[in-house]
Amino acid sequence: MRTTVDSRALPQHVAIIMDGNGRWASKRLLPHNAGHRAGAQNLRKLSEEIERLGIKYLTVYALSTENWARPEKEVQGLIKLMHEYFQQYIDDSKKNDMKLTFIGDVSRFEPDLRQKIETLKTLTKEKKGLHVTLAINYGARDELARAARKLAEEGTYIDEETLTRTLDGFPTPDPDLLIRTGGEMRLSNFMLWQLAYAEMYFTDILWPDFGKKDLNAALEWFGGRARRFGGR
Numbered sequence: 001m002r003t004t005v006d007s008r009a010l011p012q013h014v015a016i017i018m019d020g021n022g023r024w025a026s027k028r029l030l031p032h033n034a035g036h037r038a039g040a041q042n043l044r045k046l047s048e049e050i051e052r053l054g055i056k057y058l059t060v061y062a063l064s065t066e067n068w069a070r071p072e073k074e075v076q077g078l079i080k081l082m083h084e085y086f087q088q089y090i091d092d093s094k095k096n097d098m099k100l101t102f103i104g105d106v107s108r109f110e111p112d113l114r115q116k117i118e119t120l121k122t123l124t125k126e127k128k129g130l131h132v133t134l135a136i137n138y139g140a141r142d143e144l145a146r147a148a149r150k151l152a153e154e155g156t157y158i159d160e161e162t163l164t165r166t167l168d169g170f171p172t173p174d175p176d177l178l179i180r181t182g183g184e185m186r187l188s189n190f191m192l193w194q195l196a197y198a199e200m201y202f203t204d205i206l207w208p209d210f211g212k213k214d215l216n217a218a219l220e221w222f223g224g225r226a227r228r229f230g231g232r
């Protein structure tokens with residue numbers, strides 16, 4: 001079995017819609033939040049593997065602007081999980097080389113969670129390892145509307161370049177590969193602008209079950225794509 005992927009064909013930036021936590025939990029007769037917990041654990045494990053493979057950027061969809069519509073108990077569970085995991089990432093930052101940044105409107109969160117986000121960004125600012133971007137309270141339409149509003153208020157001319165550099169994740173390059181687990185073939189308001197030329201890989205595997213060999217299968221598939229960007 002291959003344990004590494006041809007580095008010439010590696011994507012520079014992988015984006016993941018981590019879907020299927022709820023179904024993973026239901027299958028085990030567990031509450032929905034147990035699925036989110038298993039999903040968060042899987043992210044920790046898989047990001048280490050992604051770093052090991054030499055991929056430079058990883059962006060993950062963790063909470064959408066639409067997910068607030070879920071039952072209060074589930075939303076509270078997700079916030080609690082973010083607190084716990086952000087704290088773990090803060091503790092890890094002493095020995096880890098990962099850089100953590102965020103996209104989405106974080107002003108919606110309580111000050112104590114925003115404080116953890118700021119601490120994480122500051123602690124990992126100069127790190128040279130995998131750059132992980134967490135999309136929380138993220139919606140592509142909200143991101144684009146906020147960017148356009150900012151440019152209009154400044155009186156800046158709006159074109160592709162000014163809009164690109166006003167989006168939340170700038171200057172991270174666009175994703176080359178999008179992976180969505182959980183069987184749905186849709187974007188659910190994720191990075192609509194940045195995914196313009198990404199290769200898209202959909203799998204039925206539920207996010208907490210998506211392991212190293214599944215990642216390898218996605219990377220192998222990516223390596224076989226002919227990317228033309230509209231050219232010949």
Ligand code: IPE
Binds near residue numbers: 018022024062
């Ligand atoms: C994705 O898992 C994680 C979040 C949306 C926070 P889901 O909770 O959507 O899992 P399914 O789609 O119900 O299985």
Ligand code: IPE
Binds near residue numbers: 061062063064067184
């Ligand atoms: C997308 O999954 C959001 C995240 C993974 C955070 P959803 O489960 O919210 O998407 P839909 O509702 O199936 O489109």
Ligand code: MG
Binds near residue numbers: 019020021022
């Ligand atoms: Mg879902």
